[in-house]
Amino acid sequence: MFVALLLLGAAAPSARAQAPADTARLLMLGPVVGEVVDAQEKATYGFFPYYSTDNFAEGRLYQALRPDSAVTLLAQLRDGTVRRRRIGAAELQSIRAAVPRPAPAPAGTRPAAPTRAATPDSVGTMYAVELVTGSSFMGTLLATRPAELEFTTRDLGRLVVQRTNIRNMQPLTVTQAGRGWEPVGNGTRIFFAPTARMLRKGEGYIQDINVFVLGGNYGITDNISIGALVPVIPGAGVSFVALTPKVGVPVNDKLNLAAGVLFATGFGSSGGIAYGAGTYGTADQNATLGLGYLFAEGDIESSPVVLVGGATRISRRLSLLNETYFYSGGLGGLVGLRVAAARLSGSLGFLYLSELGTIFPAYLEAAYRFGKVK
Structure with a gap:
C-alpha cells in the first residue's frame, strides 16, 4: 500500500510531497x-545532488513502517511535479552527517528554540563576482558548499567556483542586475587623492588631467603600485616630474590601509607629501580618511593635512565623488562625478575653498584602464 501511494503521488504533478502517517513516519x-x-x-548542505537546485522546492524523507524500514525521498519541484527516490543507508548517513548540531547550552540555561542555519551567501541572490585571476561575472547563487559556490549565469550557464x-562578491539589486553592473575600477583614487585600496597586480591606468598633465599608475603586486605625473608637452613652459609610489595591505x-608619497621636482625645487590612509568599503562604495605631511627642500610642515573623502556609485555608469582637505587655516577640496565604463572613464570636479566662499569647475580628467580590468 505504501509503495502504491508513493507512485500515485509521483504521477500527480499537483500533489504535495507527503505520505500517509499510517504506513510511514x-x-x-x-x-x-x-x-x-x-x-x-x-x-547549503549539498543534499540531493541529482535534483537541480533552481527547480527544487522542498523535500521530505519517509521511513516505511515495515520490517525493511525503506527510506524514500518525496521531492516537490518548482515546476509542480513530485518525484520519489529511494534513499540508501549510506546516503541517509551522509545527509545526517552534513547537518550541523547545535552546541549544547551552558548549564543552568534554557535551550534556545531551534533555528535554521544561517549562511553569509544568500541563495537566489544575484552577485557581481570578482575572481583572484582578475576576471569577473554576474550570476545568481544556486548553491553554497563548504569549499565552493555554484552560480547560474546568462551567458556561461552554470559555474562552480x-x-x-x-x-570579492557584491550582491546586486534588481535594478543593478537588470542594467548590468560591470567593474569600472578598483576604487584606488577619488579625484586626485589616493584611497587605501590598491591596484591589483597587472592592473593599471593612464590619465589626462586638465589637458596639460599626463599621469599613469601600475600595480606591480597586489600590495605595491607605482605612478608618475608629467606634462603632456615637456619643455613647453612647464617642466616637472612627480612620482607616486604606494604600498598597502x-x-x-572592507578595510584597507596604505601609505605613500607624492614626490615632485621642477621649477627649480622639489617637494611633496607623505601620507597614510585608511579606506572602508568596496570599489563602488567607499570612504577614506587620510593624514599627510607636506615637505620641501628638507623641511617638513609641523601641521598635517587631513583628507576626508569617498565615492558612491549610484547607477551603472555614474559615481559621485568628494575629497575634502582640512589644513591649518581652512579647508578645501573637490566635489563632482565620474562617468565610467569597463576601460574608459571621465571625471569632473568642482573646487571649493573656505577662503573664497565659492565653487567653480577646476578638475577635468579622462582615464583609460589597461591590463586586468576585471
Missing part, C-alpha cells in the same frame, strides 16, 4: 533543518 534530520528540507537548505578563487574584505 516522517524523518527529522535534526533541530537545525527539521522535517522539511527547503531549497536553501538543500544548497572554489571559494579560495573568489576575491587589506585588513579584511
Whole structure:
C-alpha cells in the first residue's frame, strides 16, 4: 500500500510531497533543518545532488513502517511535479552527517528554540563576482558548499567556483542586475587623492588631467603600485616630474590601509607629501580618511593635512565623488562625478575653498584602464 501511494503521488504533478502517517513516519534530520528540507537548505548542505537546485522546492524523507524500514525521498519541484527516490543507508548517513548540531547550552540555561542555519551567501541572490585571476561575472547563487559556490549565469550557464578563487562578491539589486553592473575600477583614487585600496597586480591606468598633465599608475603586486605625473608637452613652459609610489595591505574584505608619497621636482625645487590612509568599503562604495605631511627642500610642515573623502556609485555608469582637505587655516577640496565604463572613464570636479566662499569647475580628467580590468 505504501509503495502504491508513493507512485500515485509521483504521477500527480499537483500533489504535495507527503505520505500517509499510517504506513510511514516522517524523518527529522535534526533541530537545525527539521522535517522539511527547503531549497536553501538543500544548497547549503549539498543534499540531493541529482535534483537541480533552481527547480527544487522542498523535500521530505519517509521511513516505511515495515520490517525493511525503506527510506524514500518525496521531492516537490518548482515546476509542480513530485518525484520519489529511494534513499540508501549510506546516503541517509551522509545527509545526517552534513547537518550541523547545535552546541549544547551552558548549564543552568534554557535551550534556545531551534533555528535554521544561517549562511553569509544568500541563495537566489544575484552577485557581481570578482575572481583572484582578475576576471569577473554576474550570476545568481544556486548553491553554497563548504569549499565552493555554484552560480547560474546568462551567458556561461552554470559555474562552480572554489571559494579560495573568489576575491570579492557584491550582491546586486534588481535594478543593478537588470542594467548590468560591470567593474569600472578598483576604487584606488577619488579625484586626485589616493584611497587605501590598491591596484591589483597587472592592473593599471593612464590619465589626462586638465589637458596639460599626463599621469599613469601600475600595480606591480597586489600590495605595491607605482605612478608618475608629467606634462603632456615637456619643455613647453612647464617642466616637472612627480612620482607616486604606494604600498598597502587589506585588513579584511572592507578595510584597507596604505601609505605613500607624492614626490615632485621642477621649477627649480622639489617637494611633496607623505601620507597614510585608511579606506572602508568596496570599489563602488567607499570612504577614506587620510593624514599627510607636506615637505620641501628638507623641511617638513609641523601641521598635517587631513583628507576626508569617498565615492558612491549610484547607477551603472555614474559615481559621485568628494575629497575634502582640512589644513591649518581652512579647508578645501573637490566635489563632482565620474562617468565610467569597463576601460574608459571621465571625471569632473568642482573646487571649493573656505577662503573664497565659492565653487567653480577646476578638475577635468579622462582615464583609460589597461591590463586586468576585471
